[in-house]
């Protein structure tokens with residue numbers, strides 16, 4: 037079943053329940069617990085309960101010639117800025133997309149040159165990868181990236197000491213690369229969404245783009261504000 041059909045089905049269920057009179061009693065419950073139990077698969081329920089706060093959407097492994105621009109279009113329509121951690125190998129040929137990310141206020145960070153585990157290389161090689169990708173981004177945007185997301189989240193003390201970049205990890209893994217289903221991705225993120233969450237996604241699948249924009253709509257309606265990772269306050 038595709039996403040639109042699922043959404044239509046959800047609305048049909050909600051409307052049917054409203055006709056049965058149950059919806060009204062659920063809506064009258066202020067604490068939201070009834071709504072959560074009632075809707076079951078209505079993925080916004082938990083997010084509504086824990087409404088408010090800030091979230092950072094982050095996208096790794098791009099830019100992607102097919103999917104990054106539709107994502108940028110959707111984010112622009114919604115006035116939302118995200119954080120992109122780029123691969124040097126993917127920047128080549130997609131420079132205009134990188135420039136657009138910067139022009140539209142998104143944060144651009146380094147993911148690496150070719151998605152290798154930086155902790156499995158010599159520190160010199162790892163630093164070279166980071167520096168090379170950083171220089172590519174700087175040449176396009178005129179800004180020096182300050183944040184790095186190491187592939188697989190693998191980082192170590194040596195790298196930390198040797199670079200002035202700030203590593204950025206994540207608190208919510210959307211598993212978008214594995215699920216490849218818009219509805220499931222939305223549900224997996226919404227169940228863990230909370231104030232200060234850093235959401236990991238990949239702008240290389242149509243389902244990821246659809247899910248990201250759906251998440252922006254749902255979670256904004258739940259009272260969340262989307263920020264770039266540099267805007268998240270660290271306790």
Ligand SMILES: [Zn+2]
Nearest residue numbers: 096097187188
């Ligand atoms: Zn990656």
